Amino acid sequence: MKGFTTESIRNVALVGHGGCGKTTFLEAALMATGVLKRLGKVEEGSTVSDYDKMEIDKGYSISASMVPVEYKKVKINFVDTPGYFDFVGEVNSALRAVEAAILIVDASAGVQVGTEKAWNSCKEHHTPVIFFVNKIDKENVDLEKVIGEIKAKFGTSVVPITEPIGEDVKEALNEAIAENDEELMEKYFSGEPFTDEEFNKGLLDGIASGSIAPLMSGSVTEGQGINELLEALIKYVPSPADGLVFKGVDADDEPIERKCDSGLPASAFVFKTIADPFVGKISLLKVASGILSQGAELYNTRAEKAEKLSSLFFLRGKNQIETDKVVAGDIVAASKLQYTQTGDTLCDKADYIEYPPINFPQPSLFMAIEPKAKGDEDKIGTGLTKLMEEDPSFIMTRNAETHQTLIGAQGEIQISIIAAKLKEKYGVEVDSVDMRIPYRETIKGSSDVQGKHKKQTGGAGQYGDVHIRFSPSQEHFEFSEELFGGSVPKNYVPAVEKGLRECLEKGPLAGYPVVNVKAVLYDGSYHDVDSNEMAFKIAASLAFKKGISEAKPILLEPVMHVEVTVPDEYMGDIMGDMNKRRGKILGMEPQVGGGQKVIAEVPQAEMFKYAIVLRSMTQARGSFTMEFERYEEVPAHMAEKIIAEAQKEAE
Numbered sequence: 018m019k020g021f022t023t024e025s026i027r028n029v030a031l032v033g034h035g036g037c038g039k040t041t042f043l044e045a046a047l048m049a050t051g052v053l054k055r056l057g058k059v060e061e062g063s064t065v066s067d068y069d070k071m072e073i074d075k076g077y078s079i080s081a082s083m084v085p086v087e088y089k090k091v092k093i094n095f096v097d098t099p100g101y102f103d104f105v106g107e108v109n110s111a112l113r114a115v116e117a118a119i120l121i122v123d124a125s126a127g128v129q130v131g132t133e134k135a136w137n138s139c140k141e142h143h144t145p146v147i148f149f150v151n152k153i154d155k156e157n158v159d160l161e162k163v164i165g166e167i168k169a170k171f172g173t174s175v176v177p178i179t180e181p182i183g184e185d186v187k188e189a190l191n192e193a194i195a196e197n198d199e200e201l202m203e204k205y206f207s208g209e210p211f212t213d214e215e216f217n218k219g220l221l222d223g224i225a226s227g228s229i230a231p232l233m234s235g236s237v238t239e240g241q242g243i244n245e246l247l248e249a250l251i252k253y254v255p256s257p258a259d260g261l262v263f264k265g266v267d268a269d270d271e272p273i274e275r276k277c278d279s280g281l282p283a284s285a286f287v288f289k290t291i292a293d294p295f296v297g298k299i300s301l302l303k304v305a306s307g308i309l310s311q312g313a314e315l316y317n318t319r320a321e322k323a324e325k326l327s328s329l330f331f332l333r334g335k336n337q338i339e340t341d342k343v344v345a346g347d348i349v350a351a352s353k354l355q356y357t358q359t360g361d362t363l364c365d366k367a368d369y370i371e372y373p374p375i376n377f378p379q380p381s382l383f384m385a386i387e388p389k390a391k392g393d394e395d396k397i398g399t400g401l402t403k404l405m406e407e408d409p410s411f412i413m414t415r416n417a418e419t420h421q422t423l424i425g426a427q428g429e430i431q432i433s434i435i436a437a438k439l440k441e442k443y444g445v446e447v448d449s450v451d452m453r454i455p456y457r458e459t460i461k462g463s464s465d466v467q468g469k470h471k472k473q474t475g476g477a478g479q480y481g482d483v484h485i486r487f488s489p490s491q492e493h494f495e496f497s498e499e500l501f502g503g504s505v506p507k508n509y510v511p512a513v514e515k516g517l518r519e520c521l522e523k524g525p526l527a528g529y530p531v532v533n534v535k536a537v538l539y540d541g542s543y544h545d546v547d548s549n550e551m552a553f554k555i556a557a558s559l560a561f562k563k564g565i566s567e568a569k570p571i572l573l574e575p576v577m578h579v580e581v582t583v584p585d586e587y588m589g590d591i592m593g594d595m596n597k598r599r600g601k602i603l604g605m606e607p608q609v610g611g612g613q614k615v616i617a618e619v620p621q622a623e624m625f626k627y628a629i630v631l632r633s634m635t636q637a638r639g640s641f642t643m644e645f646e647r648y649e650e651v652p653a654h655m656a657e658k659i660i661a662e663a664q665k666e667a668e
Contacts, residue, residue, distance in 0.1 A: 021091075026092050026346045027091060030081075030095075030144070031119050032120050032139065033100055033122065034129035034130065037131070042149070042243075045243045046243055052333075062074075065333060079434055081110055083333065105427060106377045111288070112142040114289075117144060117224075117250070117255070118145070122149070122163065145255070148167060154241065164177055164232060173193070176190055180233070190220060193223055194219030197223050197226065201215060224254070224255075257345065257346025258346060264372075275306045278306055282364070283315060284305045284362065284370050285303060287301065301348065305345065308344055309326060313326050317354075318371040326351050329342075329349050330350050331349060331350065359375060359406070360374035383452055385453070386424055388447055396443060396445040400438075400445055410427065419452070421452065433449075452625070457573040458531045459573055462567075463488040464563075468558070468560025469556060478546075479555070480544035481557075485537065487534060494535075496518075496538075500538065504542060513556070516556070525565050525566050527659060527660045572656040574620050576618050576619065577621050577624060578616075580615070580642050581639060581640075584635070584638050599623055600618065601618045624643060
């Protein structure tokens with residue numbers, strides 16, 4: 018794996034719907050280049066790229082993995098990505114490290130949802146695409162029909178090619194090439210043929226810009242079309258040396274660019290982290306510029322610390338191939354970097370540059386997890402923190418109010434994998450449960466009450482007496498006093514306020530925090546000997562419970578701002594479902610490229626597992642975002658049920 022220059026490197030992601038043959042394609046490529054003697058099988062757990070125990074057990078890819086292939090003195094770094102939608106974060110990571118993607122389509126299934134999602138991800142990352150229609154050896158496959166479906170879905174940029182390119186294919190490509198260049202367009206319309214140089218340059222430029230997406234076909238299990246595709250990658254995928262420029266910021270946060278050139282100062286960014294049980298943390302680096310050398314020290318711009326590259330190696334699945342240096346444009350692994358995380362930039366401190374972090378999708382499904390065994394709470398926190406290093410596409414939060422540990426992820430499969438990894442790697446078993454809703458309590462009316470605390474024991478007693486008016490407020494809590502004639506000495510007023518504030522934490526209805534209340538202390542009485550701060554605190558708490566209960570207390574629920582993006586054909590289902598969830602539709606916006614965005618406000622209690630429902634309703638074509646908007650009153654019939662449940666739990 019040594020001796021490759023920037024010009025002789027290609028970085029390619031494998032993307033597509035789950036089960037289309039990405040992992041098996043790599044087996045075929047390794048066989049075609051003499052690395053393997055027999056094809057590994059996903060169902061047997063014998064493939065190079067799906068080496069993780071969890072992937073072998075489940076029978077599908079969970080993480081992106083590296084498999085470099087050497088073909089005709091060119092090193093092609095393949096990044097195999099998962100096809101399941103829950104692991105879209107892995108696809109985003111991979112696309113940051115490559116200059117092109119092979120979008121594999123199952124000929125027997127045609128264009129699937131995962132095909133569309135992979136195409137959209139490539140477009141978002143401005144990644145050139147080469148289609149490979151796989152499994153053409155299967156019975157009843159109509160290749161022309163599949164190609165027609167792909168063209169209909171993804172536009173005229175899709176051009177079937179064969180390798181080597183024949184005259185018939187050349188003719189089909191001429192029009193696509195002409196569209197990229199005004200001079201060539203004139204030539205094309207005047208009937209003048211392109212020179213070979215013009216044709217090749219036009220084809221390369223078209224693929225690089227995304228205006229041409231070549232389509233090839235074959236069968237990876239039969240080894241059909243593999244060599245032709247490898248040949249095409251060498252010819253048509255831009256090498257990192259072909260003018261690749263990385264954008265970043267300097268130490269003053271000003272925009273700068275860095276060419277992918279080994280002669281420039283060293284810089285790299287981490288696009289993935291692997292938690293290896295034997296080696297420890299492995300960071301996958303895309304070398305943006307310069308040369309990384311074993312033993313060199315680079316500066317981590319986020320952590321603001323120096324990191325030593327004590328061990329550099331290329332990964333092929335789980336196998337490590339040591340190296341002492343890596344050129345710009347290549348992908349390498351470094352172990353045991355102390356401060357470095359996914360998305361970090363490492364650079365020469367004297368030539369500072371920081372590359373943008375990786376864009377991970379917002380979590381769409383939140384679940385609470387609880388340990389099966391008492392006392393395992395700390396183990397959960399430690400385990401999840403480690404797993405987040407490896408997969409930053411999920412988040413963990415501890416809700417101080419509901420005392421739940423929450424996981425936010427892309428879907429049920431991702432949450433189940435996280436739970437399985439907690440058990441396997443950290444020995445802690447967990448149950449997934451619904452989130453508790455953080456309700457609030459407030460008042461709609463006013464009250465005027467007395468709180469009197471009088472206790473006489475042997476010796477000094479306790480005496481505190483307050484008269485307080487309670488009413489609604491726009492503020493979280495307002496407190497004032499209108500005392501006259503020394504009915505309550507001024508030095509006890511802070512104790513009254515403190516007693517009231519402590520009571521805000523637990524309301525009288527269902528034990529939820531109380532908000533938007535105004536309290537006015539206007540009268541009371543005291544005892545020269547028995548009065549003290551504690552007595553007035555207790556008197557205030559008695560007044561609070563009585564006062565809130567008499568001021569028409571109500572329950573409030575969090576209402577979320579929700580934006581759902583769906584293809585037009587699902588609009589009726591989405592609107593009907595929103596109404597069932599007590600949602601208010603605020604508006605609709607047509608989307609560029611088709612589809613609609615529905616904007617609504619929906620109570621949080623109605624949005625449990627919406628990610629699962631939306632995926633089912635739209636065949637996974639819909640997506641949504643959700644954020645807190647405000648609190649609103651819970652309908653009376655629902656409030657009764659919530660209060661009853663809370664009181665039952667408190668018993």
